[in-house]
Amino acid sequence: MSDYLTVNKANWDNRALLHAASADYAVSTFESDPAHLSGVVQFDLPLLGDIRGLRGVHLQCHIGTDTVSLARLGAQMTGLDFSPTALTEARRLADRTGDDVDFVEADVYRALDVLPASSFDLVYTGIGALCWLPSIDRWAAAVAGLLKPGGRLFIREGHPVLWSIGEEFSDSLRIVYPYFEQEEPLVWDDDDTYVETDQRLTATTTNEWNHGMGEIVTALLRHDMEITGLVEHQSVPWEALPGQMASDGTGEWRLDREQWRMPLSYTLQAVKR
Template identity: 65%
Template sequence: MADEHRDANRALWDERAPAHAASPDYAVQRFLDDPDWLSDVVRFDLPRLGDISGLRGVHLQCHIGTDTLSLARLGARMTGLDFSGVSVAIARRIAAGVGMDVDYVESDVFDAAIALGEGGFDLVYTGIGALIWLPDVRRWAQTVARLLRPHGRLFLRDGHPVLWSIDEERTDALVLAYPYFEQAEPVRFDSPGTYVETDVVFTNTESREWNHGLGELITALLEAGLDLTMLVEHDSVPWEALPGRMHCQDGEWRLVENGDRLPLSFTLQAVKRARALS
């Protein structure tokens, strides 16, 4: 069954990757025209990310690689990994177009340590909208630990699990409609569109998604041998998560009303221990 869920999600991302690359939301042309251009996501991360020049980094679930490329422009030696072959091919073309040496690898995230080797990375980066595609956050945390060298760092910003629980179709109230905690079976959504501006009509419309509570995520990382060094909750996300109820400024979307009632995203950092706790 797990393979069936993964295959459905991969078909969805394979079909959407070209539309995302063509959309102004991903600003591919800006990357080609401006050697200093960074994605909105990475620019938001900069105050917490710090100096990454010279670090060997891997971006898990990198999609078409614009965030990966942005990290490389900040001086890191980056590898991007994604399970969508179409996404990886587009990421390689973008990197070649801007003359950047970024390695992109097609692999399921749970096989990342097999595909890339163990213990070789100073930085594991995971960006917005990645964790909901994973059925098992503990297995993911173990993968992160296997990739990192001792004292290596995980940097994660993602949608807040409370946000993922909200019914996005309700505009009259903030209503919890979906599980906050990880479930064995995914929530299935049938959506004909995507989160960027496009006229493309898609045929693969069903997604399979899992939420993971903050406690589950932190516990998984601690059990995998990482120590938490940062947890910041934000009142914004880089897409219109609740349509019709948000406004955008500098690439980040916030609630128009009652913005103090709902965490929309979070940044988490953790460092791999030199040795396991006794």
């Protein structure tokens, strides 16, 4: 396996600047409207519920818009990310909005080196995060290690079935890539990112992995977590399969026909025993 952390960190340092400047992340709206929430967190609200007063950590927080949104819902939030550039943008956002959020630098597997064990009521992971991690078991260990007994994991993520579909085909759904976790990563070389921008990435290589649903659930159970909810959704917040999807007007994208054919994302919740 290559030094995936170095490769992926360079890519995400590059992306962070473009994302902070893009309309898609709505940084200026966060600054002007103290009630504004990210689209990701707005989608999560019905299942997330009341988090007022909870001590929470957002793993792989990127530039902090979801973290700030959770703080605006009343949680005492810390964001963790491995990209120093992303954290600079996240801290700048919180400084400008006045939201009380801490940000710390580490990759997920080193979370317990920089954060106190068994001290959080909520571990939150937003969509598009797990594919950057080679081992789902090590992720589950970090989640369980951060949570207090009775603390909750909340994650919405792209469905592993979706990650296995080849997006290069616009006329059919074809399983092309691994559904199950593999030791070696899928290596991509792409100068595009997922926001509207006229700039291109210069650090273009990424290493990614898929993790099957059974692997995710089993890893959490192995680390003393009890699954309390699993909902599969027919939408995802980006055009994951170009030519086969349509926006529903809420920031979510759905298959443009026969939406029952496959799930696109899921929300999983679990509690630390």
